[in-house]
Amino acid sequence: MANQAVPYNKPLPAMEGLAGEFYGWCKQGELRFQRCKGCGVFRHVPRETCAECNSFDSEWARSTGCGIVYSWTVVERALHPAFTDSTPMAPVVVEMEEGVRLLSEVVDCSPDELEIGMPVQVEFAAVTDEISLPRFRRREAR
């Protein structure tokens, strides 16, 4: 848990609109993606309509939380001042079992241990009282 004496100073999502809904589920410890009620296709990032069938009807369907590492970069030199003390750090693209990909981090793994295809499982980090970010931890393949 973050040290409450030091305010969290990194960029945060705007808790409004569809992003607010996505992170609202994260706050409850649940990773959910929109699933189209018309054609059943999952999507991320959240959108107003389904790009497959243009339906406006969707539901927030719970993810298994399981995915694999799809790609990443290792930020050695921070280009945003809030991350200056966090390098090296690795923003990671995770491909979820539902087929969508999301940008996150793998917390129990140094950047040089990352491998494409590495199985990972979601967890949540309450970085402020209002906002929890989805992050990942290594898991056994199944």
Place this chain on the structure above:
Amino acid sequence: MFRDKACIVGVGETGFCRKPGSGVSDLVLQLQAAVNALDDAGLSGREVNGIMPFPNLGSAEELAANLGCENLRFSSTIHMGGAAPVASLQAAAIAVTSGAADCVLIPGGWNGYSGARVRETTSTDVSSIPGGAIARDYYMPHGLTAPPQWYALMARRHMHEYGTTHEHLGAVAVAMRNHAALNPAAFMHGKPLSLDEYLASPMIADPYRLNDCCLETDGGAAVIVTTAERARDLRKRPIHIMGAAAGQPHPADEITNRRDFHQVGLSIAAPEAFHMAGVCHDDVDFAQIYDCFTFEVIQQLEEAGFCKRGEGGSFVENGAIELGGRLPVNTHGGLLSQAHMLGISHIVEAVRQLRGEADARQVENAEIGVVTGWGDFGDGSIAILRR
């Protein structure tokens, strides 16, 4: 379509610098480049009645007021970041061949070093890129904040799937620097780079090292497009637009969820442009490829069809993209070693090559050249030009 009916008739640039900065505004840099382009064409500002400003870099109204464009009747901005200038060539060709305008100015110029830096604006100004709110909500909280980091995700995946190597990226950096050695106007003129020096340069966003990243510089560049008919009476040999197209990946505003992770705007645009031009890749004498980062050159060579996907790494090896090689790329030094003029200098260099004005870096008997643009999360544009 507009094949060969529109021409580039004027090109202009300012000098390029970093410290202490240009000392003038973004607007003045654009005006200086525009005046140089008008002079190159033998035109006055009064004859310009179309302007296509670069995204977020000033208005057509302001440019027209300064240049004396008394009959401005076409103005438009293509919101494709660094792909905008070449996409604007397409739009300008459509405009002049349809009669919407007679003479279109495509200006650009900025204090890219001494003013606000892209690494900052992509983080602080959500409106600076089309995917800005998505980046804010889904990328930046995890430390993905700036262009080299976005594109490194593509490069990493390409390395995994196709065996592209750090040495392949280095070959691009070295080629651009070797070309800058032949271009006195290039910021990196007289500063050679070996592959060993490249490999020893500090990592910024793996796999991108310092020398994989384009320069940030102050300066301006501009081009002028008119009809082939009008072009005959002007000062310089007209350069014909044989084909031009622009395209966007899907989705364009989000970089991680493309069904085909390697598809970019150029993948869609390049076949259109080659079809319109009626030429094949073997007919092309040089290519000026938007080189924001080294891997984007490899990726665009593949997606433009100069080689198959996955073969771009070996395509750039052994000097093949240097002068004298199978396809000289960025003979001016590009964004990596000349200056970052938003992609407009790639058009300027293509015109100079086709006019035979490229001095020590002239591609012998250059008849047909390609120029591309790349912007935002992989928007793309391409033009095929002939003398």
